[in-house]
Amino acid sequence: MTDLVTSAQMRAIERTAFESGVVTGLDLMERAGEGVVAAIQMRWPDAQRVTVLCGPGNNGGDGFVVARLLREAGCAVRVLAAAVPDRMPPDAAENARRWLEAGVILPLTRKTLNDPDWGRSDLYVDAIFGTGLSRPPKGDIASVLLRLGGASGDGEYYSNRLVAIDAPSGLCLDSGRILLAGESVPHAALTVTFHCLKAGHVLSRGPEVCGEVVVHDIGLEPWLRNRKGMNSQEFAWFMAGRTPPLGLVSPLPFERMNADARVGSFMIEALNKFGRLSEETHKYTYGHALVLTGGMGRTGAARLAARAALRVGAGLVTLGAPGGAMLECAAQITALMLRRVEGGGDLAALLGDPRITALCLGPGMGVERAAEMLAVVREGGVKPHPTVVVDADGLTALGPVAAPLPPGWVLTPHGGEFARLFPDLAAKLTAPADTGPAYSKVDATREAAARAGCVVLFKGPDTVIAAPDGRAAVHAATGARAVPWLATAGAGDVLAGLIAGLCARGLGGFEAACAAAWLHVEAARAFGPGLIAEDLPEALPGVLRALG
Numbered sequence: 001m002t003d004l005v006t007s008a009q010m011r012a013i014e015r016t017a018f019e020s021g022v023v024t025g026l027d028l029m030e031r032a033g034e035g036v037v038a039a040i041q042m043r044w045p046d047a048q049r050v051t052v053l054c055g056p057g058n059n060g061g062d063g064f065v066v067a068r069l070l071r072e073a074g075c076a077v078r079v080l081a082a083a084v085p086d087r088m089p090p091d092a093a094e095n096a097r098r099w100l101e102a103g104v105i106l107p108l109t110r111k112t113l114n115d116p117d118w119g120r121s122d123l124y125v126d127a128i129f130g131t132g133l134s135r136p137p138k139g140d141i142a143s144v145l146l147r148l149g150g151a152s153g154d155g156e157y158y159s160n161r162l163v164a165i166d167a168p169s170g171l172c173l174d175s176g177r178i179l180l181a182g183e184s185v186p187h188a189a190l191t192v193t194f195h196c197l198k199a200g201h202v203l204s205r206g207p208e209v210c211g212e213v214v215v216h217d218i219g220l221e222p223w224l225r226n227r228k229g230m231n232s233q234e235f236a237w238f239m240a241g242r243t244p245p246l247g248l249v250s251p252l253p254f255e256r257m258n259a260d261a262r263v264g265s266f267m268i269e270a271l272n273k274f275g276r277l278s279e280e281t282h283k284y285t286y287g288h289a290l291v292l293t294g295g296m297g298r299t300g301a302a303r304l305a306a307r308a309a310l311r312v313g314a315g316l317v318t319l320g321a322p323g324g325a326m327l328e329c330a331a332q333i334t335a336l337m338l339r340r341v342e343g344g345g346d347l348a349a350l351l352g353d354p355r356i357t358a359l360c361l362g363p364g365m366g367v368e369r370a371a372e373m374l375a376v377v378r379e380g381g382v383k384p385h386p387t388v389v390v391d392a393d394g395l396t397a398l399g400p401v402a403a404p405l406p407p408g409w410v411l412t413p414h415g416g417e418f419a420r421l422f423p424d425l426a427a428k429l430t431a432p433a434d435t436g437p438a439y440s441k442v443d444a445t446r447e448a449a450a451r452a453g454c455v456v457l458f459k460g461p462d463t464v465i466a467a468p469d470g471r472a473a474v475h476a477a478t479g480a481r482a483v484p485w486l487a488t489a490g491a492g493d494v495l496a497g498l499i500a501g502l503c504a505r506g507l508g509g510f511e512a513a514c515a516a517a518w519l520h521v522e523a524a525r526a527f528g529p530g531l532i533a534e535d536l537p538e539a540l541p542g543v544l545r546a547l548g
């Protein structure tokens, strides 16, 4: 897990770094510009003619550094800017003046962009807005951005040579939502960001519009490691700006994580715990997961979930099936156990066994049966409570969540299910974004977890996992980790089974949901196209072996 930050948190880091006196804003801006130029030179070593588009803030300031450094490297550089230096923040203004020592600034308009006397550029650098985008761009800036985005039918031309500093302008770096009105939004070939990824790079439309994303180190790490040198007021302020933490699910070893990866450890801990096998163990050491099935002809989803729970290392996995489905289940399983769970009374009796440490409730159950079983675990006073993974029909049976559920639950909705469970939050998420930072999937999932009083895993290519205490993480199956072939019937049942299996082994719901999201996608990547849900549990041993 690595840290993701919001724009406000990045500003807090940056500002506190300046105030500590270790670095200046000009140092950081110069390093930011150097990082962009290095990334450009590596990918486009032959670029000769470059247009740099500078906005009114520090993102524009980075643009002026890039323009100057490219000019010094021998490129013909043209700068179009939205503001005169005197109206820019001090560091940006200083870099605009340095550029003016041997260059000119043209107005940032569509007419200048298309000036036939200049013609086409090999590269366009978008330094219009970064973390400071606060509202939808209008007027000349919007017109330029829409042109870059292909409003005149040449979107592909620009997207192949557009380098975005921090973000393609119009992208909200907190939410990954687009604040620019209109269909034609700029798509960058390369986005260079600083210090760490921002939430908007991995959420919603971020991955689509950012292209390749490079994180350039601008030297904040030493300061972050030394931040205990701050006085307590500074430290309290800094922490307030960073709380609650947001992680990006990845199994990076510690050395490669940000020095400040306070939340970073949970994925590692989760996987270490998974790998830790004590010498004296028996099957109950690794927990017992109970997976409830539907009736005859509807047991496949639960069998998939159960197989996944077993493969991910639960010591025992039992299918709880109604009498009429027992034969069907028995004919199709080997290592799984089978118990008759006809009605709520049977479940209550089974859960009296404290060795059952996780329950998977929903896949293929049918809404009526799911509702009956939910009532048992909700009100039955089962002690100790197993972790309950509620998925599919279980979520439908739950209906809108107005009050806290038992704390040991994990809800795993996709978009449609989320809208049924939390209609007001889903409405906020789909309402047009007209101010920045826009309401994000992280905001919605955090609110949902707080309201439900339990862990919520909101599925998607950008899966967000949140706990009621405010911890949250994004699991991004985008870019190089995109697995379009995972959109196959039964894949969600496997994910529910993985979470239940990891919970059965003793992982907390939040850690289990993070680790399961990662393992699910890795299993799909390992198998490749042509995957069907049955293949996922079978691909898991290879993924686990590769983890070492």
Ligand SMILES: NC(=O)C1=CN([C@@H]2O[C@H](COP(=O)(O)OP(=O)(O)OC[C@H]3O[C@@H](n4cnc5c(N)ncnc54)[C@H](OP(=O)(O)O)[C@@H]3O)[C@@H](O)[C@H]2O)[C@H](O)CC1
Pocket (backbone or CB within 6 Å): 010, 011, 014, 028, 029, 032, 055, 056, 057, 058, 059, 060, 061, 062, 089, 128, 129, 130, 131, 132, 133, 134, 135, 136, 137, 138, 141, 165, 166, 194, 195, 218
């Ligand atoms: N993070 C770091 O360590 C470093 C970041 N750098 C770069 O700085 C930018 C952030 O700079 P900032 O000045 O905070 O923000 P922006 O440049 O993105 O934009 C702010 C200005 O833009 C105006 N604005 C915002 N939205 C609009 C709009 N829709 N239309 C017109 N103008 C808009 C905003 O005006 P306000 O009225 O909202 O105040 C500001 O004038 C970061 O992204 C990095 O690229 C440092 O250079 C290096 C270190």
Ligand SMILES: [K+]
Pocket (backbone or CB within 6 Å): 059, 126, 127, 128, 129, 130, 164, 165, 166, 167, 168, 169
């Ligand atoms: K930008």
